Amino acid sequence: MSAAPLKGLKVLDLSRVLAGPWCTQLLADLGADVIKIERPGAGDDTRHWGPPWHEHEGTRVAAYFLAANRGKKSVALDFSSKNGAAVVRKMAAEADVLVENYKVGGLAKYGLDAASLREANPKLIYASVTGFGQDGPYAARAGYDYIVQAMGGMMSLTGLPDEMENGGPLRVGVAIADIFTGMYTTSAILASLHEREKTGEGAHIDMALFDTQLAVLANQASNALVSGHDPGRQGNSHPNIVPYQPFMAADQPLIIAVGNDGQFARLAKLCGHPEWVSDERFATNAARVANREAIVAKVGAVIADAPAAHWMEKLLEAGIPAGPINSVSQALGDPQARHRGALQQRGEGALGEVPMVGSPIRLDGARADARLAPPALGEHTDEVLARYCDADTLAALKASGVTS
Known part of the structure; x- marks a missing residue:
């Protein structure tokens, strides 16, 4: 049995790529009903970030997409159109949480900004995830993990010292700024839900990859602040602990x-x-x-x-x-990983059986794992939009290409 403490929570996911989807995937793991809105015919950018590809009955999707989108229902809907935006506003009026990662102000022209949607639904918790936040000199910039790792100090700490062979800054091997921002966003949403129980009011959450990257410098930021000196790259040694x-060893x-x-x-x-x-x-x-x-x-x-x-x-x-020092495959096949059920196969969706790493969360011994596999593009369009549109309206949306 899976733990699902957020069962009944309605989440509208307007995010793409990794930070926002990582947040909504975690909410889905905890039992929330997550509706992912995607562009008809294209979908989330990461559907195309392959190879490697997962293929099933003529449908191909990048492995990258599978990593951050389990537990969600996909609705193909073009909200850049007047009719499409109206449907999303209807959905937001009934939602508990909305997560988006568009450029600052980018959704206002569709009436999908925080102020507009919270006026219609004061209980809505609206989480905006951007590269640099809703204000400040860089607010208008697009923010990608690689850039933020560089600007936020992480790359200055990662790799070998300049004087060594192959020395120089390196990015971390996973998109750490994105992933941590997704985790912090989830924490902020849960805190806002708790506050809403007392006040009845939602919130506008402002999360930035750059802010998060600075926060997760952790002891290295503290080292710099206390010492007055920048920590250097030390390869695989630790700045504060030896050995x-x-x-x-003789063999490895x-x-x-x-x-x-x-x-x-x-x-x-x-x-x-x-x-x-x-x-x-x-x-x-x-x-x-x-x-x-x-x-x-x-x-x-x-x-x-x-x-x-x-x-x-x-x-x-x-x-x-x-x-x-294991390879990824060795880590996934480790006896401890097998015992804990880290590696899973889900086969109930349109993408067939999908291999994935499950949620690490256990609540009273029960796993907090989302029930649904990652969705095919628009897999749940008809099922979900039937709640918000009559048959004639849905047919008109399809005929005009607003949905598919």
Whole structure:
């Protein structure tokens, strides 16, 4: 059985690509009824961001789209037309939540802006997701994750130092600004729903990828503010903890993550060098950070003498955090991933059986997994619009190309 605490919540999803869809997918996982409005004939941009492709009975959709759109019903509706916008306004009048990620002011010409829709439905929680927010000198700019990772400091921290071979800034391997913005937007929506219970009023939520990227710099932002110096790129080592990085065993690398002095004492003993603990250069984490190269070289020399499997067994037995560096396929096939049911197959939709990673949320032991697989474009158009249009109106919308 799936946990569905948001069952009955009506969410209108006007967002595309990743940050907004990630938010609405999470709401769907928690049981909300999410209606995704897409352009007839084209749909969400990410439907076309392939290869790789998922294909079923002549329908092809990019794997990227599948990652962020489970649990939703797709309605193909052109709201740039007068009649299409009128239908969306009808839907918004009954919705609890609307999520959009158009440029600032971009929906006002269709009467789909926050002020217009909240005037008609004061309980509506309207979440706007943009690159730089609803105000400020960059508000009019389009915002993409890659640009925001660069502008927001993340790339300055990711990669090897300039002086090393292949040194230079790198983006994180997933769209971290988008994903975190989606998560923060979900949190803001849930908080607004709680407040609405007390006041009866909705809210206009203003979420920006740039703001979120700054927030999730976390300890690195704090390091810069406290020290007055920019943190540098350190590759796979940690700026504040040592040893906390990959070490090359005799056959392959593994991560050893020593988080406190007790763990370091056990590592020193395991390495056959208990005297490291009494060496003033290594006795505390602060001392190890100051003498990083020396202690990393010592640990590395020992680890190189035996295979990774040997060290994994010994490290875990000693209570020292450690793990392999898995490929994506190895991670998805890991025994822990299989036990937790991370990898799922959904086959009830028009796209056939779709492989996906399920929700990580468990509530009282029940999984918070959306019931529906990602939808084909317009898969639910007739079903959903029948709630808002009579048969003649729906036929006219189809005839004019407003819907399909």
